Each structure stands twice: as C-alpha cells, then as structure tokens.
Amino acid sequence: MTRIESDRGLSPFDDSGIETSEEVLTEQSPKVWSVSQVNRAVYGLLESSVDQLWVSGEVSRWTRSRAGHCYFSLKDERAQIRCAMFSREADQLPANPEEGTKIRVFGRVTLYEARGEYQLVVRRLEPEGEEGLWRLAFEQLRHRLDIEGLLKDDRKRALPRYPGCVGIVTSRKGAALADILKALRRRAPWTQVLIRDTRVQGEGAALQIAEALTQLVNTALPDVIILGRGGGSVEDLWAFNEEPVARAIAASPVPIVSAVGHEIDVSISDLVADYRAATPSSAVEAAVPDVRVLAERLEQAGGQLGRTLRRVSEGQRSFVTEGRRRLQVAIERQFTPARQGLDRACKQLEARANHLTNRQRMKFEGLVGRLEALSPLATLCRGYSVARSMDGRVLKSTLDFTQGSVFELQVTDGKLLAETLGAGEGDGKDE
Amino acid sequence: MSKSSEGELSLEERMRRLEEILARMESTEIRLGEALELFEEGVSHVKTAGEVLAAAELRVEELLADGQVISFEDKVE
Helix, strand or coil: CHHHHHCCCCCCCCHHHHHHHHHHHHCCCCCCCCHHHHHHHHHHHHHHHCCCEEEEEEEEEEEECCCCCEEEEEECCCCEEEEEECHHHHCCCCCCCCCCCEEEEEEEEEEECCCCEEEEEEEEEEECCCCCCHHHHHHHHHHHHHHCCCCCHHHCCCCCCCCCEEEEEECCCCHHHHHHHHHHHHHCCCCEEEEEECCCCCCCHHHHHHHHHHHHHHCCCCCEEEEEECCCCHHHHHHHHCHHHHHHHHHCCCCEEEEECCCCCCCHHHHHCCEECCCHHHHHHHHCCCHHHHHHHHHHHHHHHHHHHHHHHHHHHHHHHHHHHHHHHHHHHHHHHHHHHHHHHHHHHHHHHHHHHHHHHHHHHHHHHHHHHHCHHHHHHCCCCEEECCCCCECCCHHHCCCCCEEEEEECCEEEEEECCCCCCCCCCCC | CCCCCCCCCCHHHHHHHHHHHHHHHHCCCCCHHHHHHHHHHHHHHHHHHHHHHHHCCCEEEEECCCCCEEECCCCCC
C-alpha cells in the first residue's frame, strides 16, 4: 500500500498533476478528463502499484452467479472490500462460506472500470482458523473416524437379499421420500416401509437425524435402513457431514444405505454407511430386489426343485437295481458252498438211510420168519382150520356149536362161511 | 425381524429356506425320502412366495417421536 504513496509520476494523481489542475482551474483552459480516462488511470495505478496480497476478514453477502462467479464482501469491524472470485477459482471451493465465516483470501486489488469500484479479485480462499469452511470440518471428521476404523471396508455389512421391512430416515416433505416410495412400489411392493421423519437441514438437524435413526433401529423392525435426502447446496447437505449422524450410523446393528444429495456429493454419512447410493432411487435399488427378478428366481427354483428330485429318484432307482444285483451276487457267493455241502450231506444221508433200511429189512425179514413160525397160520398151512363165531370167538368145543348156527372158518388162504348141520361122530374133544 | 404374523414365514425367510432346500437337494448323499419331503416343502415356498409377490401392496407406516406407529398417507403417483 505504501507504494501508492511512494510511486510518483502517474498522471493525474501525481503531485504535479493535481497542482496543474488547480492551476488550470484558476486559469482559463481547464483539462477535462473523461470518466473512462480516470478509471483507466486508476486501474493502471492499482495494477502497477499494488502487488498480490493476502487479506483476512469475515465473509458477507456471498452470492454466486449463474456463470459460477462468486461475489462477496470481506469485512472487519470498521471497513469492507468488495471481492470477486471467478468461476475458474470458485469451482474449486468445496462450499460457499457461510455469512460471517472468517477466511483469508489471496488476490490482487483492481478496479472494476464499468462501475468505478475497486475490488479484490480472489485467486485462493482458505478458512481462517479452526471453524469455518466445510471442507476443513469434513476432513477433520473424516480423519477422526478413519483413525477409529469406522470407514474401513471390512466394517461394511452385506445388505439383506430379501428385506421384509425397509426403514427410511428423511424428511417426510422431501423429494427424496417421494422418490424412495415410488421406487419401492415399483420394485418391491411386498415390503413394509417404516418412515421416521426428521429435519434434514438447518440448525440442530444432525442431532435430529441421529436420534431418528437410533429410534428406528431400536424398534428392531427394519431389515435395512435408507438414510438420506435429495440434492441441495453444500450447506443443505451439511447435517450429513456431522459427527452425531456418523456415530449413529456406525452404532446401528441394521445395515444402512446412505443416499445424500446427488451423485457428486459424498458425505461423511456415505462414508460410514454400509452402502453409499448416489441418489435416493438408487438406494432403493441397492436395498431391495426387483420383484421381476424375484419372480424369475422363484420360477427357476420351481424348475430346479423338479429337476433335482428327478435326479435323486433316478439315482435312487439305479441304486436299488444295482443293490439288488449286488445282493444276489453276495447271496450266491455266501450260499454256494453251503448248498454244495447240503447236497453232499443229502447224498450221504440217503446212502446212510439206504444202508440202514437194507439192514432193517433183513432184520425185519428174519423177525417175520421167526414170528411166522409161531403163527397159527403156519399150523393152518399144514391143513388145519380155525372156526370162529361171527363175533370172533374161537369155537373149540362141540358145545360152542348149535344146530343151524353160522360160523366162520379160516383156512390157510382165506375165510369161509359155514353152517352147523349137526354133531358128528366122536366125542368132539379133537378138532 | 419381519414376520408378517405369528408362525408365518416372511418372504426373506421363505427365500432363504428355499435356497437351503435347493442346496441340500443338489448334494449327492441325499436319500429319496428326504428329497421328496424337501421337494414338497420347496414347492409350497415357491407357491406362497409367488402369492406374496403377486398380491402385495406397499404398506407404509410412520414411526413417531413418541414411539407410536401410524399409517403414513402419501400421494401415490
């Protein structure tokens, strides 16, 4: 700044120039400058005399034009400077700084000739101190969570394949909820949906989101929870970059799908969650299977059941056939020696029996011969006969016969019927 | 976690059981009797799950801060 004072010789602000004008004013032919000339001269003065510099102050009246250029004021207790940050530099900013954020900027002092206003054209913008820019807070929290291991991939749980209940933590008025419900209706209409409404932006939103999530988890109803909101400015999404939300997600026993803002917005919530979805609708795609895919799977499963059953039963049938064959072989093997033994035994037995019968026969015949010797038949053979009454008594005496009685007479080769005609000669003592 | 009613399997449990049954039936040492039983159970899961998919209409409820669960009215597009 001192150079403005020290640099001389720049018309019309050099001492001589001013004096000249005064002289001109008092005399007759005043030199008249056009506005453009003055501004051009001031522009040149500023450009050539003031080096690029760092300026610190608080942000005020931050605006971003359609083209992406940012305009704001930098102020302290007593003064302010208009600042411009053109889109090429402004696009590098992680966020628009909030009103009152302490920052420092690096740039050059120049003149906006069209307005005759001087301004600071900002090249770099950095947060001043601990609080301030989102980026700083984001990075700090990320670093902390990372050290605790909460961002590790192996903490991420698989989402359930067929969730019955889907929990949703978002604003009941938000576009995200409408998108989520629409996608759920189309994709997984069998699910039960449990919504826990919460503010998703503004003062205290992070705590509310964390509480809502914890309460929903504590019902033990959801199998998976979608946490998020639709797109918005970095400020709008900020609650999802705050620690309470990160802690609640990390503590949840239920898998969490985080869907905050648009594809390009990555939040702390996304980093801690089990699954990061680019948008609310893609969160639904991650959380539930498509009804058509499921129906297809069912059909497939039906076919598979039939096929496997057929395979098992065919396998079983051939097993039975094979088993029977093997059993037969086994039986054969087991019984062949036995059968042969049996055959041999039978033959022996027969031979033995024959042998025995022959002996028996001979013995019997001998016996019969001896018996025959004792039999009355033998006597009969010699010409005697035996008379018997019809009831089988042996008639020995004449007294046993009466005139006209019929009796049986046995001779050696059979029986005859006889009739008593009368007593014969002799005394009847001899028969 | 999401039994629709006492004793009735949720879709998730049904699908999981179905996958188990298929895996078991694919195994080589299964006996015909067991395979038949599993087949019957599997077919009943396929049938019931199919009915669930065909009939279901999204049930949307809201959990209030005081723990109450109420039906959630939203605009169906």
